[in-house]
Amino acid sequence: MRFIVRRLALFVVALLAISVVVFAALRVLPGDMASVMAGLNSPPERVEQLREQLGLNRPLAVQYLDWLGALLRGDFGTSMLTGRSISGQVAQRASVTFPLIVMGLAIAMALGIPLGCAAALARGRRARGAFQLAAVIGGAIPALWGGLLLILLFGRGVGLIGVLPSQGFPADGWDAPGEALVSLTLPALAVGVIVGASLMRYTRSALGELASSGYVEMAMSCGMTRTQAVLRVGLRLATPQLVSVVGLTFAEMITGVMVIENLFALPGLGTGLVTDVGNRDLIAVQSELFMLAAFFLLIGLAVDLAHRALDPRLKTAAGEGGR
C-alpha cells in the first residue's frame, strides 16, 4: 500500500515537473512566443496584438498557473492556426495513432514472444546463432527504412506484391472501418516488426536465464519436460519483466510510430505534433507535449503497478521502494 501511495505521489510530482519543463521550454525562445508565432516580417502591431491576446504580458507565474488551471479543467486551449479546440484535434489524431500502436504492439507480441521462446529453447549452436542474428538485425533496422522496404514490397502501385495502401487514411476515418483498418495494416506491420525484434531479444534473454534456474529444475523434477518447464514456469516468471519491457518499448516505440505516421502520411498524433512544431502553433505544441508526456507517465505507472501485482514477492515486501 505504501508503495502505491508513494508511486502515485511521484506520478503527480513528475506530471508537475513535466508541465514546468514544457512551459519553460516555450518561454526561453529567442524573442518571445508571440513573435515566433506571428512569423518573421510581421508588423509589430500584429505581434503586440498577439501578445495581448495570449496574455504574454502577464508575469510568468500567473501565465503558468493559468495554463495549469485550464488543464485541470480539461481546457487545453485553442489552436491558433485552425481555430479548433486542441482537445478535439488531439482526440481525432489519437483515433489514428492508438489503433496503430495497438495493432503494432499486437503484431510485435505475436512475433516476438514465440520467436523468443523458440530461440531460448533452441539446442544446436547454429539454430541459436541464427535466432540471435535475426533478432539483432531486426532491431537494427531504422523505422524509416523498414517502412520503406515494406512499401517497396507490398505498397499498392509501387511494391513487388502491391496489395496494401501505403499512403494516407480514409477521410471518413473509422466511419469506413474496413478501409481504415486496411490503411493501417502496412504501417502497423512496420512498427510491429521493429518492436517485435527487440521483444524477441528480451524474451530470449529472460527465458535463457530462467531456463537454467532452480525454478525450472524444480518443475522438471516434478514431472515436466524441459520445454514444458521453460514455457510454463519460465514464461510466467519472466512475465513481470516482460511487462516492464513492453511498457518501455511502448515509450521508445513512439519515435518509430511518429516516423511511420509521417512516412505513410497518416494524420496521427506524431504527424500532428511535428506539423504543429513546424507551423509554430506553440499553444497547441505546449498542450500536446504535456498530454503525450502525461500519457507516457501513466503507462509507466500502470507498468509498475502491474509488475508488482504479478510478483507476490513484491506485494508483501513491506513498502520497500526499490528492493
Added chain:
Amino acid sequence: MAVEISGLRIAIGGRDIVHGVDLSIGDGERVGLIGSSGSGKSMIARAMLGLLPVQAEASGSIRLDGTQVVGAPDRALADLRGRYTGMVFQNPAATLNPVLTVGRQVALPLRLHYDLSRAERAERVAAMLERVGLPADVASKYPHELSGGQRQRVGIAAALVTSPRLIVADEPTTALDSITQRQIVDLLVSLVDDAGASMLFITHDFSVLARATTRCAVLDAGRIVETGATADLLEHPADARTARLVDAARALALRPGGGDDGGSGGGDTAGDAAVEEKDMA
C-alpha cells in the same frame, strides 16, 4: 527402486566433470555421496533424473529398476520424474516457484501425473503438509513468507507427495542452521523409510551423512575413491582423500559456531546461495 550406475561420464563444454563413476543403490537403501565442492556430486544426481544442464553430455549407463536413463528422451524421463522419483534441492529459496502458493507447489506432481479432483488433491496436499510438520494454513502462503526450514519442508513435501520409489536429495541441509539441519535430516529419513523408498543423499558434511545414510561413496574430482558402510568410513577412512575430508569436517565442527553459518560452504550448483539467503531474509 534399485539404481545401477556404471561407467558414468559427464562433460560440460568439452571438459570432463565426472570420469567413469560406478555406484549402486539397493531397493529401500539410503546411500550417501560425499565430496568437496566441485567434485561432481550434483551432476551425478542430476544425471539420474535427466536434469543435467543442456550443455552437459553424459555417457555410460544409469538404470532405475532396469530403465536406462542416459540418452532417454525427455518426455519419457518426465513421466518418471515426480511419479517414481522425487528430488529435494539444496536451496529451496531458489527452487520453489515464487509465484505459486505452497499448496499449488506441492500439488504440482499430483497435477502432472494423476487425474484427481480438486478436493482429492487438496486432501492429499494437506495430509502431506501435516506429515512434514507444517501447519495447515501454510498451503495458501507463498514461499517467501516462510522461514528457511519451513521452505525445505515444503520442498520435501513436494518431492514425496506422490510416494515416489527413489528420492534424490542434493545437499538438502546446506542452506540451514545446524538445529534445523538435524530436524530436516531426521524428517527426510523417517519419511523415506516409511515409504520404503531408496535415497541418494548428497552432502559435503560428515555429521549429516552419519544420520542420513547407511552406506556411502566418497567422490573426489569426478572419481569415486572409496565406498563402504558410513560408520566404518568415518572411523577408519582407507583412502588419504577421505581422511582429509573427515579431518576437515572435524576441524570445522570444533570451531566455535562452525556448523552454524548457513550456506557459507556453498555448493556445486549454487555458490551464491548464501547471498540469496541473506537477500530473502
Added chain:
Amino acid sequence: MMARFGAIVSSLWRRAGGRFSLVVLGLWVLVSLVSLVWTPQPLWRTDGYDVWAAPSAEHWLGTDGTGADIVSWLMAGSRTDLLIVILTVLFAGALGLLLIAAMTARNSVLANTSVVAVDALISVPTILIALILAVPLGASVAVIVVACGFGYGLNLARVARPQALLVARSAYVESAVSNGASGVRVLFGHIVPNILPVLLVQLSLSAGTAVLAESGLTYLGVGVPSGTPSWGHSLATTVRFITVYPLTVLWPGLVVTVVVVALNLFGDALRDAVDPVGNPALRRVAVEETEA
C-alpha cells in the same frame, strides 16, 4: 594494463560477432577521418542536369534529387553520426553513473527518491524530450545528444542498479567505508569495476539506438539541421522519391543497419571478453599481474 587490453581485443577478434564489429567500427572511424580531407566529389557540387543519376564512375552510388553525390554525403555523414554517438555515450554514461551513485547512496531518502524518480521518468520517450528541446533550440545535434543521453542514462541506471546495489551493500565495501573510503572512491574503485560488463553492453546498445534515433529525429525535422551531412539526412532526402528511385534509398538504410548491428554485436562480444570468468586469457593476464 596494456596486456589486459591486448587480451580483450584478441578475444574479441576470435569471436565472429566481435570480428565483424571491430571491422565495421574500424571502417566507420577511418571513413570519418578520411571524409575530413577527401570525398569522391565535393559535398556542395550539385548539378541540376544530373539529378537521380544512376551509379557511374563519377558517382559511385549515383546522385540524389539535387544532383549531390550520394557516396560523398554518406562518407561525410559518418563523422556526424560518430560525433553524435560518442557524445551521447559520454552523456549517458556520466548521467547513469551519477544516478547509480545516488541510488546506492547510504542516505536512504536520496536512494529511494532517485530510484522512484528514475522509474517514473524512464517512461517519457526520447522523442518527446527531443521535441521539447527542439522548440527553443531548433534542429541541432545537441537536441539528439541531450535527448538520447538523458533517456539512455536513465535506462543504464535502471538496468545496472541491482548489481550495483549488491556491491554497495557487500561486506568489502562496508569495510572499505569503515576504513574511511569516500563515496567517489567506492563508486570508481568497487562499484564501476563490478558492473563494467553491464555498463559496456548497455552503452554499446545505446550507441546503436543513438544512430537509429538520429535517422528518426532528423527525418522528423528535429535532429541534424538540413545542410549538415548525416546518415539520417541522406535517408530523409531520398525518402520522398522512393516510388521513383527506390535504389537510392537503399544505401543509407543499409549503412545504418550494418553499423547498428555491429554496435549491438560489439556489446555482446565485449561483455564476454571483459568477463574474467568467461575469458581465460584475461584470467591469465590478471594472475600474471598479481604475481609480478
